[in-house]
Amino acid sequence: MREKNLDHFINELAEDLKPVKPLAHPLIRIAPLIVVSTLYVGAMIMMLGPRDDFMPKMMHDIDYVFEILLSLSIFISGTLALGWMSIPGMRGQAWMKAVPVTLAGVFALWAILRIMFEWDEPLVFKLQNCSIDGLLMTCLPVVALVLTSRQGATTQPGLTSFITVLAFSGLGWAGLRFTCGAGTFLQSFVIHFIPFVLMGVLFGLFAKRIFRW
Amino acid sequence: MKPSNVNKQQPRGQIWRDWAVAAQEGNKTAYSRLLSEIAPFTKNFLLSRVVNPDWADDITQEVLISVHKSLKTYSGDRPFTPWLMAIINFRKTDFLRKHYSSRSDKQTTMDDAQFLASHVTNPEHAGEYKDVEAALDTLPSKQRKVFEMMRVQGYTAQEVANEMNMSVSAVKVSAHRTANKLKVILES
Numbered sequence: 001m002r003e004k005n006l007d008h009f010i011n012e013l014a015e016d017l018k019p020v021k022p023l024a025h026p027l028i029r030i031a032p033l034i035v036v037s038t039l040y041v042g043a044m045i046m047m048l049g050p051r052d053d054f055m056p057k058m059m060h061d062i063d064y065v066f067e068i069l070l071s072l073s074i075f076i077s078g079t080l081a082l083g084w085m086s087i088p089g090m091r092g093q094a095w096m097k098a099v100p101v102t103l104a105g106v107f108a109l110w111a112i113l114r115i116m117f118e119w120d121e122p123l124v125f126k127l128q129n130c131s132i133d134g135l136l137m138t139c140l141p142v143v144a145l146v147l148t149s150r151q152g153a154t155t156q157p158g159l160t161s162f163i164t165v166l167a168f169s170g171l172g173w174a175g176l177r178f179t180c181g182a183g184t185f186l187q188s189f190v191i192h193f194i195p196f197v198l199m200g201v202l203f204g205l206f207a208k209r210i211f212r213w
Numbered sequence: 214m215k216p217s218n219v220n221k222q223q224p225r226g227q228i229w230r231d232w233a234v235a236a237q238e239g240n241k242t243a244y245s246r247l248l249s250e251i252a253p254f255t256k257n258f259l260l261s262r263v264v265n266p267d268w269a270d271d272i273t274q275e276v277l278i279s280v281h282k283s284l285k286t287y288s289g290d291r292p293f294t295p296w297l298m299a300i301i302n303f304r305k306t307d308f309l310r311k312h313y314s315s316r317s318d319k320q321t322t323m324d325d326a327q328f329l330a331s332h333v334t335n336p337e338h339a340g341e342y343k344d345v346e347a348a349l350d351t352l353p354s355k356q357r358k359v360f361e362m363m364r365v366q367g368y369t370a371q372e373v374a375n376e377m378n379m380s381v382s383a384v385k386v387s388a389h390r391t392a393n394k395l396k397v398i399l400e401s
Binding site for chain 1: 236237241242252273274279284285288291302303
């Protein structure tokens with residue numbers, strides 16, 4: 001680029017400048033999204049009806065409670081990380097992206113252990129609409145999350161799409177376990193979570209383009 | 214702070230932050246000064262990190278466009294330089310990724326019959342390959358490897374330096390000397 005061209009280019013950009021309102025702090029942009037998504041999922045659970053053994057599970061099944069808390073933590077930490085990731089430099093808080101990824105690693109380990117213990121349990125190949133319920137619960141929050149992220153300008157589109165998929169899966173899994181009466185973790189994971197995995201893969205393929213700017 | 218009131222003793226990051234905030238309010242003079250200062254800063258940063266100086270110009274232009282597009286994401290309560298560096302690194306990676314992926318699309322294999330017919334067996338080109346190969350054979354193996362990695366395969370000086378356990382400047386000097394040596398051999 002010749003110096004003259006560069007000066008001309010800078011002048012063009014300066015002429016094109018319009019006043020802009022700086023984006024609000026990521027927490028201010030993301031916190032309402034988390035609250036609204038949680039309320040939306042809560043409303044959907046009420047509408048669809050929680051699983052029959054929901055209360056006993058919450059009261060006595062420590063594994064179930066741990067799993068729900070873990071998946072919700074992935075959703076919340078992933079959503080918060082996405083808020084920061086939509087700002088170049090992440091306001092100096094690069095560690096935030098490690099939280100949902102680490103929690104997802106813990107969840108994967110947990111899933112492997114549960115599947116190993118439940119390997120002999122028979123799988124029931126009937127749909128029970130669990131997957132559809134889960135998708136209904138997550139579709140609107142995910143759209144809202146993507147639109148909020150796109151307000152910013154991420155410098156990590158690949159990682160942003162990956163963490164969006166993690167957050168989406170975390171919320172979907174929690175919703176699935178609230179409403180779906182599938183007996184075992186293996187049943188829920190293999191039969192009902194597969195549509196999520198496929199959607200996640202599809203989203204991952206396109207999300208990088210969605211987050212480009 | 215208005216750009217005309219800039220205190221010369223202030224660090225550049227502080228001045229850029231003030232100009233960026235002024236630019237967000239629509240101050241074209243501050244914005245023009247900001248871009249005029251970050252352009253050479255960006256180019257200098259890139260020159261030591263990309264093989265081709267023309268690429269540094271192209272990426273600098275991309276960075277200026279990105280700053281223009283994402284100005285609203287800058288927050289005046291944060292330092293300006295890390296925000297800018299994130300954009301520079303993003304655009305540099307993006308540019309190199311595109312460049313290397315398009316380069317591999319253009320690669321061909323010597324097993325390709327059409328390529329062999331049009332280049333190797335074509336008398337107009339056949340000699341060139343033999344001459345270059347012969348000239349490369351005269352080089353010490355380390356020098357040849359540095360040259361091939363940098364000038365044929367398109368790796369950056371930094372990447373070659375890491376691979377060969379050499380300093381970046383030693384890699385650049387080696388590639389430059391090899392190019393001159395090959396020129397002399399091929400012209401003779």
